[in-house]
Every structure is written in structure tokens, then in C-alpha cells.
Amino acid sequence: MIPEFGGSQWGYIVTLLIGFGFGFVLEKAGFGRATKLAAQFYLRDMTVLKVMFTAIVTAMVGAVLVDQIGLIDLRRLSEGAVTETFIWPALIGGFALGMGFIISGYCPGTSMVATSSGHIDGLMTVLGVVLGALLYTEGAEAMASFHTSGAKGFVFLYDSGIPAPVLAALIVAMAFGAFILAEKVEAMMRARAANPEPEPAPAQRHTSRMALGTILSMGILALGTLALPGGAPKAKQGDPAVVSPIGLDAFSHRLMEQPWTMRVLDLRPREACAKQRVPGAECAPLEALKDLGLGAAPAGGPALVLIGEGALEAAPEAARVYKGEVHLLEGGWAGWAGYALKAPEPLTAEASPQAREAYAWRATLNSAMTGRKAAPPPAAPTKKFTPKKKKKGGGCG
Amino acid sequence: MERSFWNPYVAGIFLGLVLLASYLLLGHGLGASGAAYRVGVAGLNTLASGHVAANPQMASTVAGGALDHWILLMALGAGLGGLFSAYTSGRFKVQIIRGPHATIATRLIFALSGGMIMGAAARLTRGCTSGQALSGGALMSLHSWIFMLAVFAGGYALAWFIRRQWI
Numbered sequence: 274m275i276p277e278f279g280g281s282q283w284g285y286i287v288t289l290l291i292g293f294g295f296g297f298v299l300e301k302a303g304f305g306r307a308t309k310l311a312a313q314f315y316l317r318d319m320t321v322l323k324v325m326f327t328a329i330v331t332a333m334v335g336a337v338l339v340d341q342i343g344l345i346d347l348r349r350l351s352e353g354a355v356t357e358t359f360i361w362p363a364l365i366g367g368f369a370l371g372m373g374f375i376i377s378g379y380c381p382g383t384s385m386v387a388t389s390s391g392h393i394d395g396l397m398t399v400l401g402v403v404l405g406a407l408l409y410t411e412g413a414e415a416m417a418s419f420h421t422s423g424a425k426g427f428v429f430l431y432d433s434g435i436p437a438p439v440l441a442a443l444i445v446a447m448a449f450g451a452f453i454l455a456e457k458v459e460a461m462m463r464a465r466a467a468n469p470e471p472e473p474a475p476a477q478r479h480t481s482r483m484a485l486g487t488i489l490s491m492g493i494l495a496l497g498t499l500a501l502p503g504g505a506p507k508a509k510q511g512d513p514a515v516v517s518p519i520g521l522d523a524f525s526h527r528l529m530e531q532p533w534t535m536r537v538l539d540l541r542p543r544e545a546c547a548k549q550r551v552p553g554a555e556c557a558p559l560e561a562l563k564d565l566g567l568g569a570a571p572a573g574g575p576a577l578v579l580i581g582e583g584a585l586e587a588a589p590e591a592a593r594v595y596k597g598e599v600h601l602l603e604g605g606w607a608g609w610a611g612y613a614l615k616a617p618e619p620l621t622a623e624a625s626p627q628a629r630e631a632y633a634w635r636a637t638l639n640s641a642m643t644g645r646k647a648a649p650p651p652a653a654p655t656k657k658f659t660p661k662k663k664k665k666g667g668g669c670g
Numbered sequence: 671m672e673r674s675f676w677n678p679y680v681a682g683i684f685l686g687l688v689l690l691a692s693y694l695l696l697g698h699g700l701g702a703s704g705a706a707y708r709v710g711v712a713g714l715n716t717l718a719s720g721h722v723a724a725n726p727q728m729a730s731t732v733a734g735g736a737l738d739h740w741i742l743l744m745a746l747g748a749g750l751g752g753l754f755s756a757y758t759s760g761r762f763k764v765q766i767i768r769g770p771h772a773t774i775a776t777r778l779i780f781a782l783s784g785g786m787i788m789g790a791a792a793r794l795t796r797g798c799t800s801g802q803a804l805s806g807g808a809l810m811s812l813h814s815w816i817f818m819l820a821v822f823a824g825g826y827a828l829a830w831f832i833r834r835q836w837i
Contacts, residue, residue, distance in 0.1 A: 284696070284740075285743060287695050288696060288740045288743040288744055289743050289744075291688060291691055291692045291744065291747065292700075292746060292747020292748045292750075292751065293747040293748070293750055293751035293754070294684075294688040294691070294747075294751060295688050295700050295744065296747060296748030296750065296751030296752035296753075296755070297751035297752065298684045298685045298688060298755075299685070299748070299751075300751070300759075300761070301675060301676040301681055302675060302676055302681035302685070303675035303676075305752060305756060305761070306767050307768070307781075308767055308768070308769060309675075311836040312836070314826055314829035314836075315829060315836060317837070320675075323678035323679055324681050324682040324685060325682070325799075326682070327678070327681075327682020327685070327686060328682045328683075328685035328689060328804060328808070329686065329803075329804060329807045330686070330808075331682065331683050331685075331687060331808075332686040332687075332690045332804075333686075333807075333810065335686070335690035335693075336693060336808065336809060339694065345694070347809070350693060350697065351809040351811065353697050353698065354697060354698045354699050354805065354809060355699070355805065355813070356796040356797060357813065358811065358812045359813060360816065362795055362796070363802075363816040364817075364820050365820075366792070366794035366795035366817070366820075367791070367795055367802075367816065367817035367818065367820025367821045367823075367824065368824035368827070369787055369790070369791040369794075369824060370788050370791035370795060370798065370799070370820075371820060371821035371824020371825035371826075371828075372787060372825065372827070372828045373784040373785065373787030373788035373791060373824075374784070374788065374825050375784070375824075375825045375828050375836075376780050376783060376784030376787065376828070377781045377782075377783070378767070378780075378781065378835075378836070379781075379785075380702075380798055380799040380800070381702040381703040381706060381788055381789070381798040381800065382700070382701075382748065382798065382800035383799075385702060385705075385745060385749050385752065386748060386749070386751075386752030387752075387767070388749065388752075389749040389750070389753040390752055390753070390756035390761060390762055391764040391765060392764075392766065392767050393765070393766045393778070394766050394767050394768065394777055394781040397781035397782045398785035398788075399706065400782060401784060401785020401786040401787075401788070402706040402788055402789035402792070403706045403709060403710040403789060404710070404785070405785060405786035405787060405790040405791075405793075406703065406706055406710050406789040406790065406793050407710045407711070407714060407789075408786065408790055409789065409791075409794065410707070410711070410727050411725065413725070413726075413727045413793075419794075420794060425812070428811070428812040429810045429812065430815065432812075437810065440810060441810075468770075477677060480677040480679070480680060481677060481679055484680050484683065485679060488679065
């Protein structure tokens with residue numbers, strides 16, 4: 274479950290470091306102290322609101338920005354990072370969690386930081402969270418129908434039709450308004466309270482003004498990203514599958530090396546498919562495709578590869594509902610037959626290293642698919658080969 | 671000498687950057703309550719494995735490796751980060767944080783029972799203030815925003831009734 278980062282240990286280290294940063298900042302904000310957290314609910318110290326909303330708008334504008342540049346797809350990232358929407362559990366569970374928050378003085382994350390700051394009440398809260406989670410799971414069966422009530426699938430605020438950058442700017446504006454209000458409320462409570470919180474020092478106020486200015490510019494930045502081209506086409510709600518073509522070369526490598534990462538469906542008529550098909554492919558003629566229930570398959574399954582008679586223009590509806598990658602094999606069955614079932618053209622002595630490699634792969638593939646003995650390798654070049662850098666602009670270098 | 675806390679907006683910007691780094695490097699947000707659940711299941715499994723096996727949810731958690739999950743590493747990191755910050759700021763101290771009128775006994779009972787409510791609620795909501803409100807809120811998830819507003823509503827609704835605990 275921990276990202277592998279190409280089989281190295283980096284995933285562990287990065288996870289640990291990000292956790293470290295998380296705990297470090299929470300402690301620096303004063304969240305290891307129940308009295309400071311609880312003061313939020315008595316309007317005396319609005320630090321919880323300020324820290325939380327500033328963090329949300331910062332990360333949000335960052336995510337919108339990298340999406341608009343085209344580095345990531347916001348919806349894809351989000352579907353991997355958040356849960357689906359369940360209206361009633363979110364509402365009732367959130368209300369209960371808020372009550373637990375004011376009773377214990379911590380939320381689950383801050384109770385861990387409180388514990389590591391030496392606070393016994395934090396430790397008690399951690400124990401409570403563990404016990405509560407176990408008790409809920411004990412009664413999970415009784416809760417099952419409520420647990421999934423109001424299920425809406427993945428819903429994001431930008432599914433309302435308002436573009437994400439505009440929404441981000443609106444949320445920044447809302448947060449900014451909330452901060453101004455929070456400052457006013459704190460000042461008012463200081464004037465009224467018998468044991469007031471200390472007045473912020475002038476240096477603190479200056480820092481606040483700078484930070485608030487930064488937050489405002491984030492909103493402007495979010496709006497500004499609208500002017501960017503927006504990178505790759507975006508996935509939309511109710512469009513779970515990203516359909517993309519897969520080349521014969523990429524497909525054949527994956528078929529030979531990692532066949533378990535794909536589910537290959539042959540959409541040709543049953544007789545043609547029964548006669549000859551890609552190894553491991555299922556015969557799923559168009560009319561039988563919807564019986565496979567591809568839409569009901571859980572997310573995170575293997576990639577779906579669809580093979581038509583020739584090149585497929587688009588994925589059929591029954592496959593588009595699949596929650597994962599969907600690929601259309603380039604050239605379809607005809608393309609595959611020409612690529613893998615026909616012996617490759619012999620190479621000439623001047624062939625480039627790329628051509629040699631491609632030839633070797635196709636010869637291997639051909640012998641594996643047809644049972645024919647692989648052709649002998651082409652004669653070694655007589656001249657010493659010096660690889661040349663490929664020039665831009667084409668032509669024979 | 672105990673140092674003062676960071677300016678809340680500055681802390682918020684840094685917290686947001688940590689969260690953004692988590693999205694981009696790990697593909698998920700921050701989290702806490704999931705670690706508590708997993709530690710609980712792992713502990714219960716050593717004490718009463720038959721009982722855990724009888725509960726489908728716990729059994730599937732154990733089958734997938736109760737402790738083999740990023741959230742435990744993250745929670746460990748958060749504990750270390752909190753410790754480092756508290757220690758270097760002169761704030762590390764074994765003590766019980768409580769309101770001016772709260773007794774030690776009620777404070778600890780409240781801490782435990784509030785924690786239990788949150789532990790159960792976080793299972794229902796599929797995440798707590800870290801995993802839902804913060805991480806999902808920044809990605810504009812509807813679930814997370816409903817959750818976040820409900821958390822504030824729940825806190826404010828009960829605050830007046832238990833004000834003797836805190837003010």
C-alpha cells in the first residue's frame with residue numbers, strides 16, 4: 274500500500290517525511306494543546322479556523338495550478354486521494370466528530386501531536402480514538418445500511434459546472450472574509466472577556482497582514498490559471514474510463530511481460546475469435562459485452578484492452594463504464610495479425626540499432642505466437658557502428 | 671524558555687504545502703484516524719484473533735496487512751515531527767492540559783470519551799479532520815465539505831453545555 278517509487282525505499286522515506294512535516298507544523302501552530310483548540314468553539318482564539326482554511330486554500334490553489342499546467346489531472350488525483358460522497362454519514366458523522374472534538378479538546382491528528390508533546394490528555398484521546406474505531410467496527414453490520422446512505426459516488430464541487438479555478442478563487446475569497454471576521458471576533462472577545470487572550474504584538478499583526486496578502490494573491494493566481502491552455506483533456510463526471518489507444522509494440526511487450534495487468538477483450542464475432550485470438554483474450558462480441566458487467570467491476574482492476582476487427586474508433590458504451598484504463602488496440606486484429614503473426618521483414622546490414630531491436634522483438638514475438646523457430650539474427654555489421662544523435666527536423670542523419 | 675507559536679496563517683501556508691507535497695509525491699493526502707483503527711485491529715488480533723476473524727471488516731483489514739499501510743508511517747512521522755517541534759521550542763512537558771476549572775479526573779474522562787466518539791465517527795465518515803476536512807476539502811470533495819461544516823456545527827452545538835471544561 275506504500276508507493277514503491279520504482280522499487281526503491283523512497284516511498285517509505287517520503288511518507289515518513291511528509292508525516293514529520295505534518296506533525297511539526299501542527300505543533301508549531303499550537304495544536305498540541307487542547308485549550309488552544311477548544312478556544313475556537315468559545316470564539317476566543319480562532320487559530321483552528323485560520324490554520325485549517327489557510328492550509329486548504331494553499332493546497333487547493335496548488336492542485337488547481339498543477340492541473341491547469343497539465344502536470345496532473347485534478348479529478349484523477351482526487352479520485353485516488355479522497356473518498357466517494359456519502360451524504361448522511363458525512364453529515365451525522367461529522368456532527369458527532371465535532372462533538373467529540375469539543376469534549377476531548379483534540380481531533381485524531383492533533384491528539385497524536387499532543388501525545389508526543391508529553392500531554393497525558395492527548396494520550397487518553399488517542400486511546401479513545403482506537404477504542405471508538407474498534408467499537409464502531411464491532412457494530413459495522415448493524416450500521417451497514419446507514420454507512421452507505423446517500424451514496425453519490427465521487428462528487429467534487431466543480432461538478433456543479435463552475436470551473437475549478439473559479440471555484441478555488443471563490444473559496445479563497447470566502448476564506449479571506451472568514452479571516453477578517455475571525456480577527457474582529459477575537460478583538461471583540463478580548464474586550465469583553467474577564468481573562469482575555471493577550472493582544473497580538475505589532476510584529477504578529479504585520480506577519481498576519483503579509484500572510485493575508487499572500488492568500489489573496491493565491492485567489493488571483495487561481496483565476497489566472499484560467500488563461501493557461503489547461504494541458505491534457507480533462508476527465509469528466511460519469512466518464513470513469515479514460516479511453517486511449519495502445520500501440521502494437523507497447524501492447525505486445527505488456528502481453529509478454531506483464532499479462533496480469535491487462536484484461537484483453539476480443540470484440541470480433543465469436544467464430545472469428547474462436548478460431549484465432551491474442552493469447553489470454555476473452556471472446557466478447559459486441560452484443561455480449563454488456564453481460565460482462567464491466568461497470569460493476571471495482572476500481573483499480575487491470576487495464577481493459579479492446580480488440581476490434583480493424584482499428585476501433587471509440588470504445589463501446591458497455592466498456593466506457595469500466596472504472597479504470599481502457600485501451601483500444603491500434604489497428605485491431607488486422608494490425609495484430611500483421612505485426613505478430615507475420616514474420617518480420619529481414620534486416621539489411623545498414624539497419625539502425627533501433628531497427629535491430631525492433632526486429633529482434635518482433636521475431637521473438639512471432640515465434641512465440643506462431644510456434645515458428647525464430648529467424649537467425651541478421652549478419653553483424655562489418656563497419657564499427659557509431660551511434661549518432663538524432664537531429665531535430667528529420668531527414669537521414 | 672518556551673517559544674511562541676507560529677502565526678496561524680503562516681502555519682496554515684506551511685501545512686498546505688505539506689499537503690500539496692503529499693498529493694504530488696504520494697498521490698494521497700494526510701491522515702490520522704486510519705492509523706488508530708489499524709493499530710487497534712492489529713492489537714486486538716494478537717489478543718483475540720478468533721474474534722477478529724469473525725468480523726468481516728477487521729478480517730479483511732488483517733488479511734491486507736493491518737500495519738502494512740502508508741498511514742502508519744505517516745502517523746509515526748507526525749508523532750516524531752510533533753516531538754521535534756515541541757522539544758526544540760521548549761514546549762515538551764509531561765502534563766495534563768485542561769481548562770482553569772476542570773479537574774484532572776474529568777479532564778481525562780472527557781479526553782477518553784471524546785476520543786471514542788471521534789474514533790467511531792471517523793470510521794463512519796471515512797476519515798477525520800486530517801483525511802477528510804483538510805485533504806478532501808482542498809480537493810473540493812463534496813463529502814469533505816459536508817463533513818467539515820458538520821464538524822464545526824457539532825463543536826459549536828455542544829460547546830456551551832460543557833463550557834466549564836474549558837473556560
